[in-house]
Amino acid sequence: MKIITGLILFVLVVSVSPVFAQDVFDGAKPLLCSSVEALDCDPGAPCTRGIPEIMGAPQFLRIDFAKNEIAGPLRTTKIRSIDKDDDQIVLQGYEIGMGWTLAIDRSTGNMRITFAGGDATFIIFGACTSSL
Structure with a gap:
């Protein structure tokens, strides 16, 4: 009985997850969003x-879409453009010369975040979740 209950729960979670994520x-x-790894490229x-x-x-x-801004512990930056399609949301802006x-x-x-300007290029990898 435990195996059947576990299987039903698994099927429900898997079938609801894509709808929730979207x-x-x-x-x-x-x-x-949490940054996990970074690259500094020259x-x-x-x-x-x-x-x-x-x-x-x-x-x-x-990320606060209503205020059109991204806030970190030291600074807040305005989102200058937002573009969405079925696969991703892309935000763009300008901060500290980049x-x-x-x-x-x-x-x-x-x-994924990329920063580019002057001689510097940075790439940050991470993940986001709803901040309910």
């Missing part, structure tokens, strides 16, 4: 891999 990552609800040299906080990136970001693009996979919540 609902959470629709660009309407605030999101809490032309003609291999990228340096590291922990985002050590490279100067915040560990957590809060253009940035943040892409969120709508089915998984996986996040």
Whole structure:
């Protein structure tokens, strides 16, 4: 009986998860994002891999679509553009002399951020969740 109950619960969770994920990552609800890994890249040299906080990136970001801003522990930046399709939400802006693009996979919540300007290029990998 426990196996059947577990199987039914598994089927319910798997069948509801994509609907929930699409609902959470629709660009309407605030999101809490965590950076996990970062790359610091210079032309003609291999990228340096590291922990985002050590490279100067915040560990957590809060995306507020209603206020059109992204807030970290030290600063808040305006989102200058938002573009959505069935697969992802792409945010863009400009902060501390760098253009940035943040892409969120709508089915998984996986996040990628690129910063570029002058001689610097950074890439941050992470994930987002609803900040209910």
